Amino acid sequence: MTPSGPGLGRVETQRVVLFTQDDPLALESGRTIGPVEVAYETYGELAPDGGNAVFVCHALTGDAHAAGHHGDPEQRGWWDALIGPGRPLDTDELFVICPNLLGGCAGTTGPSSPDPEDPARAYGLRFPQFTIRDLVAVHRALLAHLGIERLRGAIGGSLGGMQVLQWALDAPEQVERAVLVCASARLTAQNIGFTAVARTAIMRDPGFQDGDYVGTGHGPAHGMAIARMMAHLTYVSTESLRLKFDRERRRGHDTHQTFDIDFEVESYLDHQGRTFLGRFDALSYLYLTRPMDYFDPFAEPGVDLARVGAATRFLLVSFDTDWRFGSEHSAYIHERLAAGGVDAVHEVIASPWGHDSFLLDVPEYHAAVAGFLRTRPAP
Amino acid sequence: MTPSGPGLGRVETQRVVLFTQDDPLALESGRTIGPVEVAYETYGELAPDGGNAVFVCHALTGDAHAAGHHGDPEQRGWWDALIGPGRPLDTDELFVICPNLLGGCAGTTGPSSPDPEDPARAYGLRFPQFTIRDLVAVHRALLAHLGIERLRGAIGGSLGGMQVLQWALDAPEQVERAVLVCASARLTAQNIGFTAVARTAIMRDPGFQDGDYVGTGHGPAHGMAIARMMAHLTYVSTESLRLKFDRERRRGHDTHQTFDIDFEVESYLDHQGRTFLGRFDALSYLYLTRPMDYFDPFAEPGVDLARVGAATRFLLVSFDTDWRFGSEHSAYIHERLAAGGVDAVHEVIASPWGHDSFLLDVPEYHAAVAGFLRTRPAP
Numbered sequence: 007m008t009p010s011g012p013g014l015g016r017v018e019t020q021r022v023v024l025f026t027q028d029d030p031l032a033l034e035s036g037r038t039i040g041p042v043e044v045a046y047e048t049y050g051e052l053a054p055d056g057g058n059a060v061f062v063c064h065a066l067t068g069d070a071h072a073a074g075h076h077g078d079p080e081q082r083g084w085w086d087a088l089i090g091p092g093r094p095l096d097t098d099e100l101f102v103i104c105p106n107l108l109g110g111c112a113g114t115t116g117p118s119s120p121d122p123e124d125p126a127r128a129y130g131l132r133f134p135q136f137t138i139r140d141l142v143a144v145h146r147a148l149l150a151h152l153g154i155e156r157l158r159g160a161i162g163g164s165l166g167g168m169q170v171l172q173w174a175l176d177a178p179e180q181v182e183r184a185v186l187v188c189a190s191a192r193l194t195a196q197n198i199g200f201t202a203v204a205r206t207a208i209m210r211d212p213g214f215q216d217g218d219y220v221g222t223g224h225g226p227a228h229g230m231a232i233a234r235m236m237a238h239l240t241y242v243s244t245e246s247l248r249l250k251f252d253r254e255r256r257r258g259h260d261t262h263q264t265f266d267i268d269f270e271v272e273s274y275l276d277h278q279g280r281t282f283l284g285r286f287d288a289l290s291y292l293y294l295t296r297p298m299d300y301f302d303p304f305a306e307p308g309v310d311l312a313r314v315g316a317a318t319r320f321l322l323v324s325f326d327t328d329w330r331f332g333s334e335h336s337a338y339i340h341e342r343l344a345a346g347g348v349d350a351v352h353e354v355i356a357s358p359w360g361h362d363s364f365l366l367d368v369p370e371y372h373a374a375v376a377g378f379l380r381t382r383p384a385p
Numbered sequence: 386m387t388p389s390g391p392g393l394g395r396v397e398t399q400r401v402v403l404f405t406q407d408d409p410l411a412l413e414s415g416r417t418i419g420p421v422e423v424a425y426e427t428y429g430e431l432a433p434d435g436g437n438a439v440f441v442c443h444a445l446t447g448d449a450h451a452a453g454h455h456g457d458p459e460q461r462g463w464w465d466a467l468i469g470p471g472r473p474l475d476t477d478e479l480f481v482i483c484p485n486l487l488g489g490c491a492g493t494t495g496p497s498s499p500d501p502e503d504p505a506r507a508y509g510l511r512f513p514q515f516t517i518r519d520l521v522a523v524h525r526a527l528l529a530h531l532g533i534e535r536l537r538g539a540i541g542g543s544l545g546g547m548q549v550l551q552w553a554l555d556a557p558e559q560v561e562r563a564v565l566v567c568a569s570a571r572l573t574a575q576n577i578g579f580t581a582v583a584r585t586a587i588m589r590d591p592g593f594q595d596g597d598y599v600g601t602g603h604g605p606a607h608g609m610a611i612a613r614m615m616a617h618l619t620y621v622s623t624e625s626l627r628l629k630f631d632r633e634r635r636r637g638h639d640t641h642q643t644f645d646i647d648f649e650v651e652s653y654l655d656h657q658g659r660t661f662l663g664r665f666d667a668l669s670y671l672y673l674t675r676p677m678d679y680f681d682p683f684a685e686p687g688v689d690l691a692r693v694g695a696a697t698r699f700l701l702v703s704f705d706t707d708w709r710f711g712s713e714h715s716a717y718i719h720e721r722l723a724a725g726g727v728d729a730v731h732e733v734i735a736s737p738w739g740h741d742s743f744l745l746d747v748p749e750y751h752a753a754v755a756g757f758l759r760t761r762p763a764p
Contacts, residue, residue, distance in 0.1 A: 131644075135641075135642040135643070137642070193632070194623055194626065195623075195626035195627055195631060195632065195648070196623045198650050198651065199626065199650050202646075202651045203611060203614045203615045203654065205644065206655075207607075210610075210611070211607075212591065228586075228589040228590075231585070231589075232582060232586045232589070232611060235578075235581070236615055239578050239579060244574075244575045247573065247574035247578065248575075250574070251574040252574060253572070253573075263514040263516070263675060263679055264514070265510075265584065265671055269574070269577050270574075271574040271575075271581070272581045275578055276581075276585075279585070297642070299648065300642055302632070
């Protein structure tokens with residue numbers, strides 16, 4: 007299913023304070039945080055019975071701006087291929103909600119927000135660490151604010167899928183259909199290792215200043231670049247890098263060896279790294295990666311799969327060339343759900359683009375999502 | 386084949402000046418370098434007819450000390466499992482030679498050696514860049530110094546295998562049997578990307594000081610640690626990390642989330658990173674990784690495989706869980722050699738340990754090497 011038609015037009019980001027300093031969000035750790043302001047966007051119209059809402063949970067570096075544009079029709083939201091009139095999340099039929107995550111840096115309260123204890127400075131590392139369940143608690147507060155009791159669906163890729171899973175396990179009555187795209191319920195040692203290296207690169211950069219770089223005019227630019235370059239290599243497949251770059255050298259470069267950028271893949275990674283600090287915050291990178299390492303919901307006591315299966319059905323999508331959260335991650339989730347009698351389908355989609363496929367227009371994937379959200383009856 | 390018996394005893398590193406400032410090594414780039422001193426070790430006795438010599442080419446962070454010990458029998462050379470009496474490179478029968486590479490930091494002239502133009506300082510980035518062929522030119526000069534005309538075999542893993550391949554393609558009459566263990570003749574964009582990130586981490590570390598950190602008392606410690614942590618993740622398989630660490634937390638650690646080291650795999654990688662600067666030089670890391678990116682010998686004009694096939698036979702070994710230079714790299718070399726009528730065998734060995742398998746005691750691998758070097762007749 008290729009995006010057709012013009013897509014959504016101009017959209018606006020909205021903001022709402024869901025928790026205050028006096029009535030703060032209670033985190034799973036026992037700590038609290040308030041105020042919590044949330045930036046979010048909605049697309050489409052909520053049906054009078056409230057039964058057409060789909061909640062989008064974004065991944066590590068996403069934001070509330072999932073679809074449409076903010077004035078320049080060429081600059082469209084990160085999941086515009088998936089969301090809009092006639093698209094898999096069909097806004098002619100569905101009401102789509104997408105907030106920026108707690109701990110993020112695109113409008114929702116996070117570690118670079120002013121610390122209410124000392125509003126002249128940002129929280130920095132004084133911001134409390136949180137869990138995937140805490141991210142979902144904020145989503146649920148937003149849903150209550152919007153007056154919606156039950157979602158037609160919740161969908162997310164990667165870290166987004168983790169939120170959907172936690173939500174459906176904790177409050178299945180609120181999620182009729184859960185779509186987890188290349189998610190994981192249990193990071194491997196290799197997964198943990200790669201983000202450990204990325205965090206190390208950021209935290210050991212002298213520009214990090216123990217987390218108090220906000221407002222100083224310089225931050226951990228080198229560390230962020232290195233983290234991003236390395237992470238990006240894990241988001242794309244060996245095959246997609248070969249297709250895009252192979253061993254091509256930069257045009258016009260002489261044939262002498264150099265430590266400077268020479269191969270096209272180096273130039274591409276360097277660009278990814280250099281632009282990252284401008285569009286994402288180093289503290290948010292730390293705060294949003296760490297909960298993934300700890301996420302292991304099926305290992306928790308009290309998971310009630312009978313209750314989950316009575317209320318929620320699952321679509322798990324994975325991509326055959328994804329080596330960050332490969333199909334074995336989705337297979338593990340599927341196995342755990344199926345063992346508990348939950349209705350779950352796992353579709354392994356062929357795509358050369360690795361983990362990044364969840365952001366791209368892969369027709370078989372889009373068709374699977376569209377079919378699951380629109381045509382299958384609720385249980 | 387498990388290492389049996391006590392192995393080699395005490396061994397000594399020798400040094401020889403193979404090129405002088407007046408009679409320097411001419412590099413493939415047209416630049417020259419001299420003096421070039423080489424550190425090397427030998428094990429076993431050279432036969433009167435000189436026909437039992439096997440040359441060992443080390444990988445990125447190896448050195449001349451491949452087997453035996455320097456005084457502490459517990460501290461043994463990096464390939465001790467492969468070299469010694471009764472081992473695959475059987476020193477009761479063979480004369481084994483292993484030099485430190487040009488550009489290295491363990492006795493052979495490299496970028497941290499004194500610059501003859503200004504002996505009070507190290508070369509730094511003024512050291513000329515070189516190719517795999519240049520590494521082999523130094524090996525061949527060492528061989529001439531030792532009075533050996535033809536090798537029973539040349540063997541190397543990873544970067545070591547690249548040297549063996551270049552040697553056999555350029556001077557097949559000098560190499561009766563070539564053993565390439567998890568080598569590559571053509572890095573992928575992903576391979577190039579990972580080393581690009583590692584070099585970026587080193588060169589952007591303020592401690593790198595544009596390469597002039599030698600003698601200043603501090604170097605690019607953070608950059609080296611990050612490079613090593615990331616590279617190490619590519620040397621080991623997903624499965625080996627799972628077997629060693631899975632999701633284990635450090636003993637006694639509380640259950641709160643922390644950005645500090647918490648998972649065992651983080652502790653392991655941190656240790657790898659922290660100890661690396663003490664045992665390896667950042668400039669050597671740059672100079673020895675970059676030639677791998679450019680290495681593409683079958684793309685060169687003038688490769689004479691008929692000549693190669695008349696003089697040299699090949700054993701290619703790869704490991705099924707290696708994702709740095711996986712079996713497809715060896716399969717490519719095999720395909721190119723076989724298409725030219727060269728006698729080449731490719732053995733894909735099952736081993737859970739990924740790229741690192743070439744350093745480990747994997748019985749099927751050791752048996753293949755032993756059999757190839759000892760029992761098969763020369764062509």
